[in-house]
Amino acid sequence: MDPRGFKEVSIEELLTPKKAFWKERHPNVWAFFCPFCRAERRLPYNPRPGRLKHYIQVGLTAIVFTCVTWKWFQFKGLVSFLPFWAIFEIFYRTRVRVALSCPHCGFDPYLYLSDVKKAREEIENYWRKKFVEKGIPYPEKDKTKAATASPDSSKVVSENPNLTETRTGR
Template identity: 50%
Template sequence: MDGRRHDVLRIASKSIWKERFTRNFEFYCPMCTTPRRIGMHPKPGQPIHFVQVGLTAFLVALLAREALPWIEWKGLVSFVPLWIGFEMVYRARVRAKVTCSKCGFDPILYLVDVEKARSAIQDHWRKRFAEKGIPFPGSEAENDAARSRPAAAIAPAGSAKSRAVSEDSEAPEVEA
């Protein structure tokens, strides 16, 4: 009886709602699959953000009303430029935090321009190789995946297929 009650309580304690926002936004780096965590949500617009900017706009309007009496409560319009400034700073902070420290992948740059993202990753790895004193492999490296053939495609020298190809390629052309 006690075991059944425990199961019912365990099932009842699980939420049927989606998990709410937590302060630590967790994700995996798409390049190196390293688990990442930043201490802020990637998008501004949480209720606390509106409260913070709203209180700041209220204080600015209050100070403007005292300093310049002709403004009165029109200073509350300062919410718009304050929100624009807040969002610019917030997005810059997020962009600085989401760049992977292990592989140099910047997801925001990848969304804008893939080639720039590739060159940024190569620059990151060049810098990491230089720190360790290891020469960075160039594009003509032997292990370049775009140029190397898979091992299954390379036939052994003694196989019938390689002899047939070599016999055809070495045979002189016969005129008819």
């Protein structure tokens, strides 16, 4: 032991920390990958409201509202918690829905769950806008060329005996 009160420490003890130095800034971040473009996405809030923090915020709002309108409502003003919660939830879920749509490809998971065709149209509209912003013409699908370019696969297999042999394993 050192007379100054310092303890002798080995190098291994100094190099191996007992706890991690890195602490996440936002431990409640909701992270996921976009299913369409595979970009990493992070939302700073949970998609479902109902944490203790939210109840406290809406409760304090109801209490302040009750205090301000005490002349008219008295203790009945505390029932204002329910309409305040409904308003809070509408705004919260709207904010989450806006944040969930991917800024890289335009994919909207809420729209995809309700109507797949509309979700595809929205993605196509997103890319059309991107192409217009860059001044590039959007590549249109030519259905007549696509039909003639890809012949019926069963017709190709029946015409070529080598393909049928390799598929059946003969």
